[in-house]
Amino acid sequence: MTKEASSSPSNLAQKPNPYEPHPSDFVSNVGNFQLIDSTLREGEQFANAFFSHEKKIEIAKALDSFGVDYIELTSPVASEQSRKDCEAICKLGLKAKILTHIRCHMDDARVAVETGVDGVDVVIGTSKFLMEHSHGKDMNYIAKSAVEVIEFVKSKGIEIRFSSEDSFRSNLVDLLNIYKTVDKIGVNRIGIADTVGCANPRQVYELVRTLNNVVSCDIECHFHDDTGCAIPNAYCALEAGAKLIDVCVLGIGERNGIVPLGGLMARMIVAAPEYVKSKYKLHKLRDLELLVADAVEVNIPFNNPITGFCAFTHKAGIHAKAILANPSTYEILDPHDFGMKRYIHFANRLTGWNAIKARVDQLNLNLTDAEIKEVTNKIKEMGDIRPLSIDDVDSIIKKFHADVTTPKLKSKRGEITLTTEDDLDLTSTQGPDTKRSKH
């Protein structure tokens, strides 16, 4: 758990990079983390998910190709097909290590170790709620089962993780006791899980920092997103010394899901750009998200980090002006890192003359600054009346240009009427992609 902060500066930021791990965070793994993708386990618990055998294989290959470190699969005891899927994915020879996720019980463990997985993730509820209403066992029973399962799995020569469930509503002393016990007998990782999505970032930092002083094994974290904190909770856990983060493509999982792979990449590339860019194939993110979105029949959310249709669209005049001078003014992410493009939205009433000037240049027309300001006012007036398409704006600019460059019409400058615009296609108004359709 040593700090390996990216020392190379981002091309988006000053030197030294102000977003890299803070020197005081000597335990930080922000520049040295690993991903456990759980799209084929937690993601299978998403309401819309039904993955066929072939689809699971396709998703596993795509995850491996993106570069995730681990792929976690549904328990082989969930159903007969779940077991077959697990065995088949183990035989694919992927670079990513394959894990399966089971209850902390020997019945499950005996089946899991025969599937060919590289490791087993066991979990048991440790909150008062879960001890009372789910399995009905006390901490002594939990510790006893944990030791039995861990020693059995270790005897098979594969990795073993022990996780509590609903860790943030569990008794801290109970948690520290059980983690200390399993650490002593050589578990590879301990996991903490915000199963209900209640944790907040500073609380996460404190718990992980405390745990980090108690155990010597790696710490894995699993955060649900019910209250919108999953990504920053993951970030703060890494700051406090956690090493592995559970993610799903688009965050799909129980309820509204867990840490989304893409959103975490957005967070981490800001903090550790060289590490993230060298380790993960970021250009494959969009296709990976489309593959999973298609499989579970959802759209990419309009506001999705990185791949949402407007993630790199700049609209206000003041923003557009500065972005044209230097993209770093209003962008912390570079769209090109993800194979995406920047878009300046100039066809609206908030537009400014710098954005229009850029468009005039793109159209290869010649207008003075005074003329561009004049045509910008025309565009803003029209933008007050109705949504504008790029074609609308181009027509206004071209007509204006024709007027000011044709001697006989020069007296009419500033009196352009737009009688033909009503027939223009307005569907291209809204930027680089269509609205209300699958991206």
Next chain:
Amino acid sequence: MTKEASSSPSNLAQKPNPYEPHPSDFVSNVGNFQLIDSTLREGEQFANAFFSHEKKIEIAKALDSFGVDYIELTSPVASEQSRKDCEAICKLGLKAKILTHIRCHMDDARVAVETGVDGVDVVIGTSKFLMEHSHGKDMNYIAKSAVEVIEFVKSKGIEIRFSSEDSFRSNLVDLLNIYKTVDKIGVNRIGIADTVGCANPRQVYELVRTLNNVVSCDIECHFHDDTGCAIPNAYCALEAGAKLIDVCVLGIGERNGIVPLGGLMARMIVAAPEYVKSKYKLHKLRDLELLVADAVEVNIPFNNPITGFCAFTHKAGIHAKAILANPSTYEILDPHDFGMKRYIHFANRLTGWNAIKARVDQLNLNLTDAEIKEVTNKIKEMGDIRPLSIDDVDSIIKKFHADVTTPKLKSKRGEITLTTEDDLDLTSTQGPDTKRSKH
């Protein structure tokens, strides 16, 4: 800025509520915050936004009815119609205070104070990037303009906020100097803005905590969501003593937007349930989101906090079992607080016999636990083969029930074939709402 933490316990948590502000956070405003809704300003900068005059009025009324404290509007100098919209909304007599958002310049201020607003929000870029590439002014110039504009607006008897832009990439000493200056001359609020979405929660906490020691006025925060941290950044800012948070319905704004109103409500109801429930009309959230989603032609994201179609859907067998015993086991939010419903997804291969038992009870059938376990296995087998609808499962249960309760068929128990299921409607498989359609 005194702490007014909710002292009443949540019905979802133990007493005392473990999610309320930590006693060490004596500066915390987690239980005493205000909302500045910027759907009609920041939201108008969203790529898809074109709000007609009538739509702006409708949205302003809906925001007021929800209970936001302030409504921020586009600058009256953006366009002629923007000025008219602003004047009209000021005349509605809403409970919410009306603000407009302008550049830190007397030309804008003179127009703004004549619109009838209750306050003016001024902003100027203070980062190296913006000073160089946007307005080209230095800190002395910024301070001079700020003082002139603030004293002018104050002389008109209305509220004035001064905000830096891109605060997290600005020089800390410059920031503290300018904030100290404007605080001294009686600004009502200072604002800090993560304009590019680069800030992380602990960084936010530290900056706000520092600022809180320097100024005596209220602190307002504006967080973009490019790296998925907007909601928790807002939360940590409140923990550190900020008082007001800028939000938009669905978070719409430049690029992928800012703190979403609904997501922040999810976060805050966990921390300060009585404050949030008494102050905001949470049952109106869904309609408010649908109104804005419709206006800007986007779908509610599938994973939206609270109103996403699966936000309260439980699927895995182990989750369903515990939820049936006590919803708090796997829910930190109570769907009924928002006029929503819980849904147990039992028609899939991950189902457990407790979920099926609950369904058998709903169908008013009588089966022993052993029989329920037997029919659960039938359902899991079928769930391995294809997605199941509720009708599928009900048919399996009913046929099984008929077999075990009809004497002549008793010997056939466990050998049910499902020849008729292929014709069943599968569209209702996926829970409480349709998929890939507008919610």
